Amino acid sequence: MSDTIQAPFSILFVDDDEMSRTHFARAVRDDYRVHLAQGADEAMALLQEFGSEVAVLVTDFRMPGRDGGHLLREVAQAYPQTVRILVTAYADKDMLLQTFNTGDLFRIIEKPLRMESVREVLKQAVARYVERETRQQRLLAMDETLAFLAHELNTPLAAISLFARSVENDVAQEYDPQRQQEIGTAATSMLNNAQYCLTLISSFWATVHKSGGPQPATGSAAREVRATRLVATLLDSYPFAGSQREWIGLEMRGDFVVHAMPNCVALVLSSLLSNALRALDGCPAPSLRIEVMNGPEPEIRLHDNGPGIAPEIKARLLLDPVTTHAGRGGHGMGMIFCNRIMQSFGGGLRIESTVGEGTTVTMRFPGIRGRVHDGVNEAASDSHAA
Template structure:
């Protein structure tokens, strides 16, 4: 590898994967070449910018990938090697690890043959020997950017998958309740009713209506937000609109199918505002589910109250405070780990909070809960701050939310 820069002191970081873990670059490069000098030169040239793993042949490279596959962003391989050549390795890696960006290194004499032999659409770049340090660094920078773009797209698609599963759950719960009450009404239709039974049937019919309206509103809201944010493009990140947190809350209050006096229970307090950079339809579904849980917890309370707060300091958050009965510690500790529900009789599955937390985590946020029996519950939706992820996210306890 040719270096056109003035001589510098070689880096003290070991060139291979044994580098200290105290400060590590976020991406790893796998370099494959049967020539030991080439491997060492490559590691010295880019070892300060990336974690570098070295292999001397395709078999050794595949063994490393089986161990480190999820950590490897870019594969750089020489073409001419004893035994299986770089072309075989590229095809095998493309099949087993399609997310890895692949770069081929070859001598000028091989270039025409390679262009005819390989589908260059599967390759990110072909680099000619002798390698020049600045050229390699620029190509690696572009390759890592391509890898990060793919990972971001994949995360958005996973978030959409989680959201659709969550939407299916949210619809299934009220639909199960509708089915339960409808069957009860059907069984009683031929009977004579006393006043108490007539009242029970009336309440069942009201519940069916409320649940049906909730389903219709949820579907309508989801459809509208997806199309307003660019339709299918929103899943690829090419058209994600900027929506303020206060606007999301206001839209939810305008469209939510409140029953009876429930809307009078809700108060909003904005202490600052922030842009929700995640897909707003996903966030709106989480917010809707949390409000539904809180309103359900307030049923039967003497003076029900639900306060929704929007805060931007020290980190952007949306908080829902209710003065309901609270959550028992043993239930709270399991909510994001197991399907726990206190509403099985009304179609609850206990998966709602798990889906909510997964959706929030998919874009760097999360949920937090504080609850005291007899006093109420606060559920906090945490959003990424200026550093891209919520502070202390890895240390937070996974034990938040109302039972769904």
């Protein structure tokens, strides 16, 4: 097995017999990292320390103290993502029905262990673990997307409601020119907030429909969503105002398959596009360049020549709800959730910005090893306003 596959996973083997533990470790350590325990208590202690990396638990049934059945049930509750395998002698079979039903077993392996068979079972068990982790990441991405939408839409809509109430209360009153200007400003803010909400929703759903909906689990080539197609679909469906579409240029330096949930990636891309267009509003010669770059770690970059972001604001953008668009309904939560969505795929966001020159937002996708090398730490220090 290659280092790429080996690195993220480990196997926990539990047996009170030292010779069995040594034999097992020698047989599989070239393929996996191995943790060894001689009983249920030691196994739980190891899981508490290494549970995030243990893909498979292999435990003997008959052990002093708590037996393997008890351990399997405890692990099923505390670490449901871990695939569980039971090792037993032929004489134990009559006692296994309850263990099988309550421990959610993947396989039962008979003693004496035949290591070629064990390696094949472990390969299948790790595949099952990867399936579970992928499903969990998709659920996490969906949770982040829903949270993102809730935050992105709630504050603008609340502002619309507040301004509308203010206009309604003042409409029958006589007011001086200053008050007229205040009401006009409030009406403009209402329009900007409403347009942002409609843009976000319509762009996202149009992209979903044009990309053919959710991708099949098999990932067949005919249904693959590639980055260039995702960008093109967004630009075709985005409700640009005035001459905004003319501000945008494309630079395709390769292409790659978006293995993460394309619809969620489209939502992030749509939000970044909205941010960039808002930053460019009022610029004398607005320009937005979108780049698709393939490589060991694929990227989509959005570079605008807007006013840029002050260093003290940029440093906090993915950590605190700060924004450069407060006057137009921004609240600073959008980039936090965009980054979390990208992180749930193993990627992240990176921001480079110079005041007076512009901002570059980079969507970083998992590379050949499944994650960007420094996605979490780097993304936590760099970002763009929402």
